[in-house]
Amino acid sequence: MAAITVTGLRRSYGDKVVLDGVDLDVDEGTIFALLGPNGAGKTTMVQILSTLIQPDAGELHVGGHDVVHEPDAVRGVIGVTGQFSAVDGLLTGEENLAMMADLCHLDRAAGRSRIELLLADFDLVDAARKPVSTYSGGMRRRLGLPPALVGGPPPLLPPSPPTGLDPRSRRTMWHIIRDLVAGGVTIFLTTQYLEEADQLADRVAVLDRGTLVAQGTPAELKRLVPGGHVRLKLRDADEFEYAIRVLDPPVHDAEALAIQVPSDGSVRSLRALLDRLDHSSVEVDELSVHLPGLDDVFLALTSGVRP
Amino acid sequence: MTAFAHARRDSLTMLRRNLRHARRYPALTFSTIALPVIFLLLFVYVFGGTLGDGLGGVTGGRAEYANYVVPGILVMGVAGAAQGTAIGVAMDMTEGIIARFRTMAIFRPSVLTGHVLGSVIQTMLSLVVVVAISLAVGLRPNATALEWLAAAGVLTMITVAVVWLSVALGMVTRSVETASNLPMPLLLLPFMGSGFVPTDSMPAAMRWFADYQPFTPVIETLRGLLLGTGIGNDAWLAAGWSLAIGLVGFVWSIVLYNRDPTA
CATH class of the missing domain: 3.40.50.300 (P-loop containing nucleotide triphosphate hydrolases)
Structure with a gap:
């Protein structure tokens, strides 16, 4: 009720x-x-x-x-x-x-x-x-x-x-x-x-x-909002360059040897990503999933950007 | 519980709240007592000798004037209470607590009736103090017990009326400072009436105003009851004025209280 x-x-x-x-x-x-x-x-x-x-x-x-x-x-x-x-x-x-x-x-x-x-x-x-x-x-x-x-x-x-x-x-x-x-x-x-x-x-x-x-x-x-991504930390500079060539990520950080691949965080998309990494033999040190917080929702929805 | 029982219980709850405020922060109560007392002492001991001679009574001088001025001082005490009430109501309205009261299933005007009851009780207590001091500085009343009771009744009537008016004055503005100034003219009214000198000593226009303003019949009735001067129609006029002022104050207060609080 x-x-x-x-x-x-x-x-x-x-x-x-x-x-x-x-x-x-x-x-x-x-x-x-x-x-x-x-x-x-x-x-x-x-x-x-x-x-x-x-x-x-x-x-x-x-x-x-x-x-x-x-x-x-x-x-x-x-x-x-x-x-x-x-x-x-x-x-x-x-x-x-x-x-x-x-x-x-x-x-x-x-x-x-x-x-x-x-x-x-x-x-x-x-x-x-x-x-x-x-x-x-x-x-x-x-x-x-x-x-x-x-x-x-x-x-x-x-x-x-x-x-x-x-x-x-x-x-x-x-x-x-x-x-x-x-x-x-x-x-x-x-x-x-x-x-x-x-x-x-x-x-x-x-x-x-x-x-x-x-x-x-x-x-x-x-x-509703974009911003979900998977962050991959690569072993060294060579792997970093290679990963960028393979995945073409929109965001990367040469200092930290890390790249960000867009993802909605679902198991399916993660599996697809892992398959791709495996297939291209990219050596990944660390993987972490980042989902948008309500902060991102709030900022996206109330700043005039409507989904 | 019936609607009436709710109204009574909620009003008493609000009364308790206001009396607690008064007890915890006595400065406002003290100033409402101090004002008429200071004027009493000023008029008896500074102006009294000369003004008393002008009255042309049996004795003349200070003793005569002490008797003459007390009813005016009492009404001044009533008018002084208006300021405290208006300040209290205005403070309530500007603070968040009023929103809580408005969103509770209580007798809605209890916020106001609590203020009215509290102010009337405080004013009556302060008038007792003023009468005691008046007796000490030379008031020699010839009133019987019944006449004292009647005088108390007259004072209660005009106090209830003035207090309802000041509740409205406390709500008509959104600032506490303005609310504390609005009842000021009430304090001047006893001067522009028969409170301090007989009206027949005034120039024609002033005298006309003094004779027909609301406090004069109240003062004359009190004078008659305490000192045995003639009352005539004044008792009826005092009752009429009290009823009229009270009614205007009450209706105005309710209208102001029920208006959109954010408008």
Whole structure:
């Protein structure tokens, strides 16, 4: 079942078109990443999905509720985090969570135990009684997710990317996010950080100047762009010259005695390459396969070069 | 829970938040108490002797004036609260937390009702301090318990009204600095009314304004309740003005709160 469906979404500010006919679907219990450069319309998209602002046109459903006509029902099933909704800097971390528990209409005992659990999970026990305004960047980011989780995991959660965390906290965060998804939570994240999308997302969409320029799994997207290659390191200068004559590679590096042969990384193309090397008796020291990252996808798709 | 129970619970949650802010950062609360107290001391001990003679009462002088000026000072305390409220609301609106509140299934105006409740409570507490100091510097009221209660009622009414207006003022601009300046004219109103001198000592045009502006009937009603001067229609006028200002502030606030936050 689809947790989010968007059809024909348009929104302008004055005569500046920010979203120009966006269609997307996000399945329940999956992680969806919306990628795009600054100004692509990601923030506007989240603001519309989270009922903060109205679309000019389009059909939008979140958790089965119409975003325009049943905003309160939508608000009941989403949790918004991070850059899109801060915490109260004058309150302590614990007071912030207690306020959220009250606003989620939890009874006191349920709220307390939930808050203790979250503070422990997110490694915030020591910081709990300090005002948030005194928090370090990392502590602040760790507090990004818990307020949205106080009322019990919401079916739908557009979190900010857990960026700027040290590697260990980041692993923990990813782990928590995967646990949530395993429990049926749908996550809609917007990010410019491709590693995160690559690690976390089941599906990725690339937004550029108000339209979706590509949609698919990270693997599918990577196949859209050129840049995949096999790198061969040759034994010596003679072999290097010979290999260049045989394979005529577009890229070579005489210093490193290495050449790059275009490849989509599939077993079939690798076997063909190896056969060719064997056939011509080229002596190869090292072979490595390089596939394009989401970085390449992002750069190719959002720079005006459309596949 | 019923819709009403939700509205009440969410408003109380927001009230707790605002009272916590006030307790943790008392500077704003302190300045709302300090302003009327400073004016009280200034007017009693600096201008009081001369102004009191001009009143032409039984005793004249400073003692007479201390009694005369207190209702004006109290209304000034109410007007002073407007600034704190507008600043608090404007700060909320410029910070990310408001986006969180707007995307939660809560009683939507609770952000505002929390501010209103918090400001009214703070203002009433600061007015208690002002009354205590007034008694110390020479206020000699002849009010009965019932009249004190009525005076408290009048002050609550005008405070609720002014606070709703300042909630709107806090949202009408996008900057905290502007929001802190917008309620300034309210502070001047007690001067341009019967707060500090009788209106019949003013030139005709000024007197007309002073007689018909909203704070004058409030001040006259308080004066009547505390000191036994004539009230006449002023109580009704005070109630009417409070209702009108409150209603305008309330409707304006709701409209501003519901507008597109990014427009």
